[in-house]
Amino acid sequence: MFRTATRGTHRATGRAVIDYRGLAAPVGRGVGGVAAIGAVSATAALTGAQSATAQSPSPAAVGAVRSAAPAVAPSVAPAAPQSKFAGVKLRLGARGDAVKHLQRELTADGASLKVDGVFGSKTLQAVKSVQSSAGITVDGVVGPKTWNALAGSSSSSPQSTLRQGDRGAAVRTLQSQLNDSGASLTVDGIFGSRTAQAVRALQSAAGISVDTVVGSKTWNAVYGDVRISEGGGNGDSSGTSVNGQAVINAARSQIGVRYQWGGESPSTGFDCSGLVHYAYNQAGIDLPRKTAKGYVFGGNIIPQSQAQPGDLVAFTGNDYGHMGIYVGGGKIIDASGSRQQVVERSIWGAPHVFVSYR
Template identity: 70%
Template sequence: MFRTAPHGTHRAPGRAVIDYRGLAAPVGRGVGGAAVIGAVSATAALTGGASATAQAPAAPAAGTVRGIAPSAAPGIVPVSQSQHTSVKLRLGARGAAVTYLQQRLNAHGASLTVDGVFGSATLRAVRNHQSRAAIGVDGVVGPKTWNALTGGSASAPPASSDGSSQPKLRQGSRGSAVRTLQSSLNASGASISVDGVFGRGTASAVRSLQASAGIGVDGVVGPKTWNALNRGVQISPGAGGGSSSGTSVNGQAIINAARAQTGVRYTWGGSSPSSGFDCSGLVYHAYNQAGINLPRKTAKGYTFGGRIISQSEAKPGDLVAFTGNNYGHMGIYVGNGRIIDASGSRQQVVERSIWNAPHVFVTYR
């Protein structure tokens, strides 16, 4: 309450009551920690005290803070870009800064759900943008990444959902795109060094991913492989890049056991000389005859149960799996481009050259 001198006004003499509810927002804290009043200060309220009347405050307009016009809130500090970009973000982070990050990534060509959760999809988008901006590809959003997202890098080519804008990479490639690839492979289940060098370890991880995605296994990273990474395809256990069986493998003993069955009839599901062989049955028989205890599996099961390798790494006794018909056929590698297999088309076990069809090499060494 404030005592005012009586004047010749239209109100009755007496104490004037100023209703601060319609003049000031609740007291809050500013950026520096000092108490502030939202719309007007108490001093400003008292300036017009002589003409104030005792009345209920007017109802605030929709969408405004009570008694505060949208454009007149000097005491309320809006959330600014700098408040978001000063926050370091990484996988697992949540909140408004992550929401802003996802919006900026989408502005640069990503297609993220803006949910404020820094998950695997956001991680991949961050790594892709870091690669395009030629900064360290670590998936952590710090000053350099924020600058790339909010500064002058919007003209960088956006990541395409089908991988068509990504560079084609192969063994021997180097640079930031390879680091992005390696980080994405690790996010898909590989365990390789992120060093920007496309070496044998990266090539093996690429082939494993391709096998898991059911695409051509050639070790070359083109649109289909990038797309598989962008979709978050996970590397299947044993699909290359994993540990070997730890068993001492005598390749020549495997070949000798398989060659001894040449001419035996083809029988679907067969795994012995008396019943006949199908392709996986011959592998089962030859490996076990050579002292390698393999369980009975299909051709696809043997493919993903071993370790996918390049042709240059293949040795006699390894397997050659043909990727057509969902990894529907395989043979035992003899060397020099030849295999021994139980052939459905020839209806017997044969030794022949590898024909022109997509295939991968698999080892249990």
């Protein structure tokens, strides 16, 4: 029998009707793969005119439902940046820059390979080792999964801030990527003077602070398409001691000589790099004739605090389109296109770097 409604409540007269459509829920997969059933189930059947009641869930069932917290997506660490070769498929017998990059990545991962750009048996063995460790098909073919495995093996490296003197896997990754940008470094995991020089060249080419500290901006440049120089900033300096004052004296002797694009002598006139070529050679330093950009990346890019008279000041605008000879005290001697002659003047506010051949 139905219980009499309590005072203050109302119910319709007549036989009670239970709508089971809202009670029969499909069985689904709950959190953790456990089957979850609707909290309310219909267990009574109608027999004749007998009424049916909808049973409430048991306390245990309620507890189970309450304990099933919504699934929360795990936090995922940012993926390591991909190199420009990540879309290239390589296999035994392949040759070229992509293979060199692969060999450097494998070396950074612990392999001992000669970076010769030839996908031979040793490179094949190292690739298979990486594939096996990553749990992917061990076929020796370098496709997207293998590139991702190599990137993942050094995924912590770009999170590290590196400075000269540091050592380890992150430095090896840095050296490998610098080599892909044009450097010629030994991938030994030691952040020495040559690695520092390549870092400064890269920072300068990327237009970021030239401080030799490899932070987030430098890592982004390392994994970007920034090129530094042929040979990677090894420099053309022969080790000869540069007499800065002799360089300045030679340049000063040409003040007032007309500007001439491509010129490199008092008789023809000078452009900016022609004046550098003339002054250095007059001072006994045998520099080949180059463009301003060629002189930037043929020397050593240094911070202003290390600059000395006779060093070069290169302006980064127009793809390193202009340079002068540093006099000291914030001044340079340069063959000025705007003034159409060789002048001595203060360094202006345009972005610039200092370059040394000492």
